[in-house]
Amino acid sequence: MNELIETLTTIVGKNHVLTGMDLDDYEQDWRRRARGKALCVVRPGSTQEVALVVNACAVVGASIVPQGGNTGLVGGSIPNSSGTQVVMSLRRMTTVRSIDPENMTITVEAGCVLQSVQEVVDSHGFLFPLSLGAEGSCTIGGNLASNAGGTQVLRYGNARDLCLGVEVVTPQGDVWDGLSGLRKDNTGYDLRDLFVGSEGTLGVITAATMKLYPKPAAQLTAWAALASLEDANRLLGLARRHLGSCLTGFEVMNRFALHLVDKHFPHLRVPMWREHAWCVLIEISDNESEAHARGLFEGLLEIAFERGLVADAIIAESLKQMHDLWHIRESITLAQTAEGFNVKHDISVPISLIPEFVRETDTALATAFPSLRFVNFGHMGDGNLHYNIQVPEGCDAKEFVQTNEERISTIVYDTVSKYRGSISAEHGVGELKLDKLVHYKSNVALNLMRAIKSAFDPRNTLNPGRVLKSNR
Numbered sequence: 219m220n221e222l223i224e225t226l227t228t229i230v231g232k233n234h235v236l237t238g239m240d241l242d243d244y245e246q247d248w249r250r251r252a253r254g255k256a257l258c259v260v261r262p263g264s265t266q267e268v269a270l271v272v273n274a275c276a277v278v279g280a281s282i283v284p285q286g287g288n289t290g291l292v293g294g295s296i297p298n299s300s301g302t303q304v305v306m307s308l309r310r311m312t313t314v315r316s317i318d319p320e321n322m323t324i325t326v327e328a329g330c331v332l333q334s335v336q337e338v339v340d341s342h343g344f345l346f347p348l349s350l351g352a353e354g355s356c357t358i359g360g361n362l363a364s365n366a367g368g369t370q371v372l373r374y375g376n377a378r379d380l381c382l383g384v385e386v387v388t389p390q391g392d393v394w395d396g397l398s399g400l401r402k403d404n405t406g407y408d409l410r411d412l413f414v415g416s417e418g419t420l421g422v423i424t425a426a427t428m429k430l431y432p433k434p435a436a437q438l439t440a441w442a443a444l445a446s447l448e449d450a451n452r453l454l455g456l457a458r459r460h461l462g463s464c465l466t467g468f469e470v471m472n473r474f475a476l477h478l479v480d481k482h483f484p485h486l487r488v489p490m491w492r493e494h495a496w497c498v499l500i501e502i503s504d505n506e507s508e509a510h511a512r513g514l515f516e517g518l519l520e521i522a523f524e525r526g527l528v529a530d531a532i533i534a535e536s537l538k539q540m541h542d543l544w545h546i547r548e549s550i551t552l553a554q555t556a557e558g559f560n561v562k563h564d565i566s567v568p569i570s571l572i573p574e575f576v577r578e579t580d581t582a583l584a585t586a587f588p589s590l591r592f593v594n595f596g597h598m599g600d601g602n603l604h605y606n607i608q609v610p611e612g613c614d615a616k617e618f619v620q621t622n623e624e625r626i627s628t629i630v631y632d633t634v635s636k637y638r639g640s641i642s643a644e645h646g647v648g649e650l651k652l653d654k655l656v657h658y659k660s661n662v663a664l665n666l667m668r669a670i671k672s673a674f675d676p677r678n679t680l681n682p683g684r685v686l687k688s689n690r
């Protein structure tokens with residue numbers, strides 16, 4: 219293995235092969251629930267260097283864990299505990315290769331941080347609509363590898379929908395230039411779509427061509443309080459009809475989720491949470507003007523009040539207030555962490571069935587564990603809930619999670635499965651959901667996935683034991 223480190227040093231330079239030092243940033247996952255041990259961290263600066271590194275590892279049988287911002291939530295971006303895996307950090311690859319205003323595309327390297335891409339695109343008068351809580355740290359490569367969703371999927375789709383092409387280094391160290399930027403290309407199997415969402419198991423994404431959109435003339439946010447999820451569903455339907463394609467976000471939050479934000483970040487001044495069971499955050503993007511957007515919102519809320527769907531509501535008065543409202547929504551995850559140990563489920567079910575699903579799952583869990591606290595929030599417009607559980611107050615939280623997590627998750631996922639939902643709506647499988655995938659996915663689907671993995675990566679060089687089990 220020393221020889222491999224020497225070879226890698228020759229390829230990327232000694233400053234970019236990290237060994238024997240504090241590698242916490244690379245070996246520990248964002249949630250601090252998993253930690254591995256790497257042989258080394260290698261930080262290539264170009265596609266060519268990525269290819270040479272992959273080839274060098276493949277030749278000696280070392281496996282590679284591709285890593286971007288390391289913000290993934292399923293333990294797929296850190297090494298296992300063997301001390302033999304090479305973590306390949308793409309964070310040095312941050313070049314914006316080109317912007318094509320007429321084709322409305324941007325081509326960026328994989329290590330570009332999402333927020334920096336949004337900013338560059340904005341400075342050219344366009345919108346890059348992928349947006350999520352980790353956008354200040356996560357990378358385009360990681361977004362694509364995990365097919366990230368976020369807050370505007372309702373209007374623009376997830377990372378896959380925004381991607382027109384990828385450049386990939388294969389597990390053999392070959393470079394596939396698929397940066398076509400084409401919107402139509404029916405020349406056989408869609409390789410791009412196989413790499414997107416493959417969580418670093420089929421290839422290393424080194425660059426991508428992403429779709430741009432016209433920057434809306436105005437974005438406006440409203441916060442509304444409701445009595446039930448049924449009302450939230452009706453309001454979503456009404457918003458779709460009333461706002462059409464202007465509707466870009468529809469987030470739901472239960473009272474306890476907002477209580478946690480209020481408790482741990484009181485300066486954020488969470489509105490309306492005390493008196494109402496649910497709040498929703500609605501965002502519209504308008505191509506005419508702020509006044510037009512405001513008119514649309516006022517019209518929507520007027521009908522919603524008349525029909526008794528909404529108990530209280532505000533429309534953000536300024537950009538700052540709009541950001542403040544989003545900040546509250548995005549602080550729920552951090553508030554949960556501040557509260558202590560919890561059990562998380564990133565699930566999706568058909569939108570129409572969300573109220574029924576939540577009622578049934580809440581009841582089943584409350585029967586099995588009477589004092590559980592439910593943190594329920596998410597991208598309702600996409601049928602995607604973060605159905606999370608905070609342990610009962612006053613108990614030994616760590617022990618409670620260790621003893622009961624499996625049973626809690628089984629209740630949640632069995633109900634998801636009954637409603638023909640997904641046990642991972644946007645976070646992926648990684649290592650965390652390996653066993654669950656085997657349990658909840660059909661054998662036909664699993665066998666096809668295994669066949670794809672062994673066709674692309676027969677030596678299991680890239681991220682072995684993630685997404686699919688391996689004996690490596």
Ligand SMILES: Cc1cc2nc3c(=O)[nH]c(=O)nc-3n(C[C@H](O)[C@H](O)[C@H](O)COP(=O)(O)OP(=O)(O)OC[C@H]3O[C@@H](n4cnc5c(N)ncnc54)[C@H](O)[C@@H]3O)c2cc1C
Pocket residue numbers: 248283284285286287288289290291294295308328349350351352355356357358359360361362363364365366367368369417418419421422423424551644645648681684
């Ligand atoms: C606060 C917070 C909020 C979040 N909110 C959302 C959300 O709303 N929606 C959502 O979908 N996700 C969300 N996430 C999780 C989300 O998946 C990640 O934030 C992001 O997409 C991962 O990007 P990354 O660069 O950090 O990838 P990493 O965490 O480094 O890696 C993720 C996976 O991709 C692989 N990978 C990374 N880079 C490459 C590459 N260049 N080539 C091949 N494989 C690669 C890794 O091996 C790993 O399997 C959130 C995370 C946090 C911490």
